[in-house]
Amino acid sequence: MCGICGVHRFGEAPIQKDMVSLLILNNQNRGLEAAGVALQQADGEVAIYKNNVTPFEFVASKEYNNFMDEYLKDDTVTVLGHTRKATKGTPRVIGNNHPMFAGKTAVVHNGQIHNDDWAFKEWNLERKAETDSDIIRAVLDEHGFNRKAINMLSRLNGGAAFAAISPKHPGKLLLARSGNPIETMGTDNWFIFSSERGPLYKAIRPYRRVYGILMREMMPINYYMIGMEDHTAWLFGDKPKEQVRDWSSDWLEWHQEMRIATDSWTPASYTCHAQFHGNRVKFYDDRPVDVVQCPNEKCKAYMSVTPAMLKDLKNYTCRACGADLG
Numbered sequence: 227m228c229g230i231c232g233v234h235r236f237g238e239a240p241i242q243k244d245m246v247s248l249l250i251l252n253n254q255n256r257g258l259e260a261a262g263v264a265l266q267q268a269d270g271e272v273a274i275y276k277n278n279v280t281p282f283e284f285v286a287s288k289e290y291n292n293f294m295d296e297y298l299k300d301d302t303v304t305v306l307g308h309t310r311k312a313t314k315g316t317p318r319v320i321g322n323n324h325p326m327f328a329g330k331t332a333v334v335h336n337g338q339i340h341n342d343d344w345a346f347k348e349w350n351l352e353r354k355a356e357t358d359s360d361i362i363r364a365v366l367d368e369h370g371f372n373r374k375a376i377n378m379l380s381r382l383n384g385g386a387a388f389a390a391i392s393p394k395h396p397g398k399l400l401l402a403r404s405g406n407p408i409e410t411m412g413t414d415n416w417f418i419f420s421s422e423r424g425p426l427y428k429a430i431r432p433y434r435r436v437y438g439i440l441m442r443e444m445m446p447i448n449y450y451m452i453g454m455e456d457h458t459a460w461l462f463g464d465k466p467k468e469q470v471r472d473w474s475s476d477w478l479e480w481h482q483e484m485r486i487a488t489d490s491w492t493p494a495s496y497t498c499h500a501q502f503h504g505n506r507v508k509f510y511d512d513r514p515v516d517v518v519q520c521p522n523e524k525c526k527a528y529m530s531v532t533p534a535m536l537k538d539l540k541n542y543t544c545r546a547c548g549a550d551l552g
Contacts, residue, residue: 228324228336229253229309229421230408232389233429234399234462236477237415240300244432245418247285250307252425254281256336257311260323263290264332268301270396274327278317281309303397303464306389308334314342315356326363328354330392333366335359336421337386337406339486345382358384366390371400376459376484380404383487387421397464398479401454404486408454417462419454426451459484522549 231249233241250261261284262276275293277284284290298305308324315322325332339345339358346353351364362379369375371392379386385405391398401408401419409423413430420426431443454460463479520527527546542551 227256227311228334229256229425230307230324230334230336230387230389231420231425231429232304232306232334232399232418234304234417235302235415236417237413239415241298241302241305241416242432243291243294243298245416245429246294246298246305246307248428248432249418249420249425250281250309251285252428253307253309253421256421257281257309259312259317260308260310261285262308262310262324262334263293264306264325264327264334264391265297265302266304266332266391266393266396267297267299268303268397270393272327272332272391272393273297274325274332276308276320276323276325278320278323304391304399306332306334306391313338314358319356321355322357324359326355326357326359328363328367330367330394331363331390332392333359333363333388333390335362335386335388337384337388339382339384339386341383349378359388362386362388362390366392366400371395371398371461373480373482376402376482380484380486386486389419399462400459401462402459402484403454404457404484410452410454412450414448423451423453457483457485520544520547520549520551522547525549 231253233245235241246263250263258280260276260278261281262274265273275290277287277289279287306325310317310323317323324334326335339361342358342361345361346364349365351361351368353360353364361382365375365378369378371390387403387406387408390400407421409420409426411418411426418426418429430449433440433442458481460481461479462477466477522544525544525547527544543549544551
């Protein structure tokens with residue numbers, strides 16, 4: 227079980243870093259062992275950053291914020307995010323974490339494939355990682371974003387929800403699920419998806435500084451929501467079928483059935499919320515999740531913070547000793 231999420235830009239407003247960070251952070255109950263992000267620019271270029279740390283530590287890290295500041299641009303088309311609960315392939319090997327990427331297709335996957343070893347051998351594909359998810363990457367690398375690839379993936383056994391982008395398909399987003407959940411939201415500018423609905427609400431309500439106080443926006447925009455239909459695959463194009471760039475246009479190039487076989491296995495029970503607090507102790511030593519540590523060697527105090535504060539710590543001081551947190 228993992229968490230997948232992402233934002234695909236359809237309108238003129240650029241994708242915001244806060245949106246991506248909140249999507250990743252609020253999917254962490256689905257996986258604490260690693261996190262990652264993939265961005266695609268208008269020219270098709272794909273950039274990847276991932277690490278084997280908790281999602282909170284991931285979005286709070288200097289490396290993530292430097293990566294986003296460098297690659298998240300006004301013309302960025304798509305951002306994918308992932309939080310990992312490892313099944314096959316140790317998260318200590320960065321290549322096993324998501325997005326899966328070997329130069330052609332970036333894939334984030336939630337679920338478990340049970341016949342990936344058979345599929346690699348049967349279809350004569352090259353494995354690039356230990357994970358079962360790598361078979362999805364390999365099929366899409368070989369065949370692209372088309373119906374043949376989806377038909378091949380339907381021969382897998384297990385369950386999957388995945389999203390994919392590729393330099394070979396600039397501006398296109400492939401989204402599919404069979405057995406595992408995907409919730410979707412549409413606004414005037416963005417198509418947003420997540421393994422759970424809660425992160426979608428939070429992604430469009432970022433923190434803003436109001437009179438010197440960090441506050442959260444209430445619903446400032448119209449939005450539309452629906453759970454993605456099970457056993458389906460959607461390919462969003464880089465332009466609408468009608469020559470109108472707004473939410474009412476038909477951006478779907480095609481959609482079709484993708485039904486991964488489930489007759490020889492028992493789907494996992496989704497008890498991630500019940501297990502999350504127990505799992506959190508393992509990764510955070512039972513401290514509150516949203517914490518920073520004072521850099522003063524004589525202090526080292528821990529303080530709770532809001533996710534929005536993480537990007538602006540230079541304006542905050544330690545409550546215990548007054549040291550600058552930035």
